[in-house]
Amino acid sequence: MMDEDSRYEAVRSRDGRFDGAFFFAVATTGIYCRPSCPAVTPKRHNVRFFATAAAAQGSGFRACRRCRPDAVPGSAEWNVRADVVGRAMRLIADGVVDREGVAGLAARLGYSARQVQRQLTGELGAGPVALARAQRAHAARVLLQTTGLPVTRIAFAAGFASVRQFNDTVRAVYAATPSELRAAAPRGGRTARRTPTPTAGIPLRLAHRGPYQAGPVFDLLEHEAVPGVEEVSGTPGTRTYRRTLRLPYGTGIAAVDERPGAAHPGSGAHPGGWLDARVHLTDPRDLTTAVQRLRRLFDLDADPYAVDERLGADPRLAPLVAARPGLRSPGAADPDELAVRALTGRDEAARLVQRYGKRLDAPCGSLTHLFPEPGVLAEAEPDGTLGALTAALADGTVRLGPGADRDDARDALAAVPGLDARTTAVIRTRALGDPDVAPPGRDIPDSWRPWRSYALHHLRSAGELEYR
Known part of the structure; x- marks a missing residue:
């Protein structure tokens, strides 16, 4: 746990390792940012810290247009934690609140709606409705700035119940109308923006923090690919993984490219990046769910710094971690x-x-x-x-x-x-997605906890274990 002084030092050094772990807002500007924002560092007494973007939005701050804090990967904590808050965050990311409401979320967790509201608000500063609203706002911004989809279709694709709710949320979060937000897209987004076609799909950037070893992930997916459901095309370094998806409202076909995108601007000494993807859906309401399932498959919400620091301290694993920093432990789309x-x-x-x-x-x-x-x-x-x-x-x-x-x-x-x-x-x-699983019958050191699943992927990538 970081205290506020440590968080401010991370902001002063523009440390991208903490993007998504917390957010900071500036009282004099009414804007909230990611820690690595390249803007001039605000004075300490003007800064407030939040655990989530939703909490910052709920306190009346709007997203910075320069560092786009809503675009950072989710906190790695929710990728690892097995308690009710971690489980709730994964369900919200999967779109459960949009589809089933808070009552549906609570039922899946085995708690009352009041208990879930209290736990999330107490720890994160925002309840399930606010957290889902922040997620919808981000999805809407991405679609507005990277596609030529009609605004009405974007509203429902992002998970909003009505166009009015969509308009009100976009204004509150970004201090702009949907049309103004679309016009303010970065130059690359305006150039690439187009109406998706069945072959192109909706273009997406799946963000990750820190280094990402795409090669071993695509090696595994190619080794496992089930004909009819999956395929991997291309040569190492430029491969594309494609698969079918069964989704709550319909079906989808997703394609993810191996070559990582450029580092995010302003990420300092610890850049993140993204994987380019395209998703074609029979029902646009499935967008959020499809994206989250791809994120889990490619383990994009992991914290490579924490994993590499622990495993890199082990003499056996140190050279493997140095050779493959940011190695992931792939999950599952289904x-x-x-x-x-x-x-x-x-x-x-x-x-x-x-x-x-x-x-x-x-x-x-x-x-x-x-x-x-x-x-x-x-x-x-x-x-x-x-x-x-x-x-x-x-x-x-x-x-x-x-x-x-x-x-x-x-x-x-x-x-x-x-x-x-x-x-x-x-x-x-x-x-x-358990990060700490050891296979039976093997002597796995306790010093590799809580990242034993990642340690085994290092051994497999080095040829010391076989992929099953």
């Missing part, structure tokens, strides 16, 4: 799908896709199907471990979504007949 694939392997998963997967209404190249849902598989092939696992996923005995309780999920997986410890470890690492 946790239930990942669990089935961890059990069956790639070839059997491909058979299940062709036999039971839902064919896309408009196939795109080699992408032809959605991965079959657990309920379909449980009914079609009810026997053995596959039948037991898919039945448990279908009836909710095993829950692996973004708001899942990791301890409960671990215990539920252990109760699935025939599911071995090694497969369970893969599911915990990938589907649950």
Whole structure:
């Protein structure tokens, strides 16, 4: 935990390591920024600190147009924490409040709506409605400044219930109308802006903090790719990963490029960057959910500084960390799908896709199907471990979504007949995004905690362990 003096020192040094970890606002200007903002450092007595962008917005501050604080990756804390606040933040990022309201969020967490409101407000300075509103505002700004979509369509794609709500929120957060915000797009955004087509999709930049080793992530995705659902094209360094997505309102096809984007301006000695992506959706309301699922798959909300600092202190891992700073631990775009694939392997998963997967209404190249849902598989092939696992996923005995309780999920997986410890470890690492999983039967030092999942990826990337 940082005190306010330490936070101010981070602001004075424009330290990009803390972008997303906290925000600061300037009382004399009414603007809030990320710590790495390149503007002149304000005087200490004029600065206020906030845990979230939503808290700054709720206190009447508008987003800085220079450093765009709403565009930073989410706090790495929510990527790691397994408590109710961490689970709530992952569910809000997945769009649950937009789809189901605060009551739906609370039900998924097993708490009352009042308890959830109290915990989030007490720790983050903003409740679930305000946090979801900040997320919608960011999605709206991205669409306004990078696409030529009509404003009405953008309002609903960003998750707003009405155009009026959309207009009011954009004015409150950015002190500009949607039309003014679109006109103020950076030069590159204005040049590239276009109305998305079925082949191009909505162009996005998936931001990450610090260094990002894209090569090992794409190596793994290429090794695992299930025909019909996924494909990786191109050569190392310039590959593109594409896959189909089952989403709350419809379906989608996402494409992510391997080559990282340029560093964010003003990020000082610790630049971040982004992966270029495109998402084509049958229903624009699925945009936020699709983006968050890609972020989890590519582990874009991790804190590489914390991971590398801990693992780099170990003599065995130090040269591996130095060779691959910012190595990630990939997650899953669809946790239930990942669990089935961890059990069956790639070839059997491909058979299940062709036999039971839902064919896309408009196939795109080699992408032809959605991965079959657990309920379909449980009914079609009810026997053995596959039948037991898919039945448990279908009836909710095993829950692996973004708001899942990791301890409960671990215990539920252990109760699935025939599911071995090694497969369970893969599911915990990938589907649950657990950063601290050690495979059974291996002597893994406690000094690697809480980042043992990342340590294993270093060993695999160095050829000391095989990818499963």
